[in-house]
Amino acid sequence: MADPEEMQEEISVQDVTDDGEKVSSIGSAEVDLSKFETDNNKNFTIQSQVPKICEEEDCCLGIDEAGRGPVLGPMVYGVSYCPLSKNDELKAMGFADSKTLTEEQREALLKSIQDASDFIGYNVQILTPSYISSCMLGRTKYSLNQVSMDSAISLLRLAIESGAKIKEVYVDTVGDASKYQAKLQALFPTLDITVTPKADSKFPIVSAASICAKVVRDRVIQSWKFKEGTVSATDNYGSGYPSDPATKRWLSENVDPIFGFPRFIRFSWSTASNILEKKAAIVEWEDDDEEEVAKGSASLLSFFAPKNFDSRKKKHQFFEESGLTQLTTF
Amino acid sequence: MHRISGPARLSGRIVRNYPVPVSAVINMSVHVTSNSAFSSAASVHLLPCTILSNGPAKVDVFFTSNTQEDEVGLVSAFRGRELRGQTVFIPDGYKGIVLQELNRPFTEDQDRNVRISAKFNEFTYWNLQTPPSSQDKVTSALQWANLSSVIHAPVSDDDQDNSPTSIEFSR
Structure with missing residues (x-):
């Protein structure tokens, strides 16, 4: 045994x-x-x-x-x-x-x-x-x-x-x-x-x-396996430190206009986001201005109904909550 | 070729078979061309952000390849932010279409030529960090299709005597 x-x-x-x-x-x-x-x-x-x-x-x-x-x-x-x-x-x-x-x-x-x-x-x-x-x-x-x-x-x-x-x-x-x-x-x-x-x-x-x-x-x-397949780990991206010119060059040369970078990159680094700001499409998120809105207070006017407001024309709550509106053009 | 031209009064009605209300305003026509070659099914993703760009994107290379499924649902990321997703089916009797306008006119009273470039029966709906739920606008909006067909259905004498038609909500 x-x-x-x-x-x-x-x-x-x-x-x-x-x-x-x-x-x-x-x-x-x-x-x-x-x-x-x-x-x-x-x-x-x-x-x-x-x-x-x-x-x-x-x-x-x-x-x-x-x-x-x-x-x-x-x-x-x-x-x-x-x-x-x-x-x-x-x-x-x-x-x-x-x-x-x-x-x-x-x-x-x-x-x-x-x-x-x-x-x-x-x-x-x-x-x-x-x-x-x-x-x-x-x-x-x-x-x-x-x-x-x-x-x-x-x-x-x-x-x-x-x-x-x-x-x-x-x-x-x-x-x-x-x-x-x-x-x-x-x-x-x-x-x-x-x-x-x-x-x-x-x-x-x-x-x-x-x-x-x-x-x-x-x-x-x-041994990083790029799921994006567009780049290989043998490419010279330098030390990876933001101060390294080789790293910066690699980042600028590997930008995708929509997606930005492979997920090997830390998008939260200013080195990465600065390059995206210059070379990729602008992306707006729903929470982008959340902080600013929270800071400011509501306008006084918002407490009063607008002049021409007709409550009978108001849509049912369901449409508001579902984000449904009528379109006459597109 | 479907021709929807003004002065039609289509505003305020959702045209059946089109999830996007196709309507026209006075003095302008919208021509929707349906190419027989458009049978290609598009894989459509609805992201919780606006990308200020119009054109092709390497979705498979950067996005699909990194999408995984866990106990909660689909998980992926866009520009470093975590996304949680689920597949949403287009309601019965409706179709999803991708419209493409090659040349947008400079003025509002010119005719518009729009081409159906692809169709879809489902799309992936992505939320920022939180998994999608039935409380979300998109899922709620799609319930309108079901709701609408029930409230607009003709009422016969028999129906009035019986209990109201039940409405099924997807959860």
Whole structure:
């Protein structure tokens, strides 16, 4: 009879969609994005196995993000965690801020994180450009800071719910550090939370989280399947940062007059909307002037019936509510 | 070729078979040409916005390819904004047509030449973020077809004795 623990070890990476559906995949040094690629407009969460030691000992957890600034591609959030007792082993792995490392170094470090699956666990969430755009351009504004914090909170919650004994949390700040800290502390009163700028260079566990996030973002971008089919990921769109001339050129050359851009682009970025204003058809939405209308008060005249008003000519309420009017021309 | 010319008094009546009231005003004629080749069925989308442009659009490439269906209904996006949609069928006895006017006259009293370029029996109705419901104007407006045929139906002596005709609302 097979030992159940041994069987569990073979399954080292688990993919969990946002619907909570679990799919197991075998292999340690790879990031399986096949499930995500079936619908790359939808957010997706990758979850590692929780190391047994993390269920038994107090752990520290780091939170960081990759791809906050670019006008294209997803923003990826990552958390990683390990027992406090393994701090020396963690330091010895040579983590640093993911931005100061080369792509090869980051890939190698993710491999070593995955090889250390006996004491390091991680969760990564891919927030798609479609999701980011629709949040920021929604009827009620949902800011990027809010989106970021909610993603961080959901990943921390996921780590706790999957059984890791989290004690200390280190977070790279989004906006004002003290406000963010107070918010997290209120949600997780029993945790010891530190929110600080540049946390990824101060705490190895945050560096590990930033490497997980950055490698996943790079992989997603490299293998992005354009459903629009008009462009391919091999096209040179530069770094994706709005300040990059290659990115700007690519955006201006790939405008569709009606639809604007493929959904790989964050429509909510001013770089994107400025180009659309110049090169695409103007689009008017029903809620465009909602804010202005709400500000102003109704004209005094609107309280009186117009001079020639004949109430007998007034249409039945049904027609008004259905938006039906009679036409004599078109 | 249907010729609807003035001075006809069609105003105020919805002409059967046309969801768009085709009517005419005095001194102007509207010629509607129905090309036999127009059997091509158009896939029509009603968006919660106005696009200030008239002409072809790569709907399949940018829009249909990104449209998905979930528990609530159809979900897509336009210019980065989330859209929620549902398929709406044209009421019985009516037809959906796409009219095309190649040259619009400069003055209002000139004849207009309009061509039927495609037809449809259903269209996709999209709302911004909120899923479409029976409370929406479009679904409510289409109930008029059903309502109208009931209230305009001739009343026989038998009907007057019996209970009123029931009206079915689609929900």
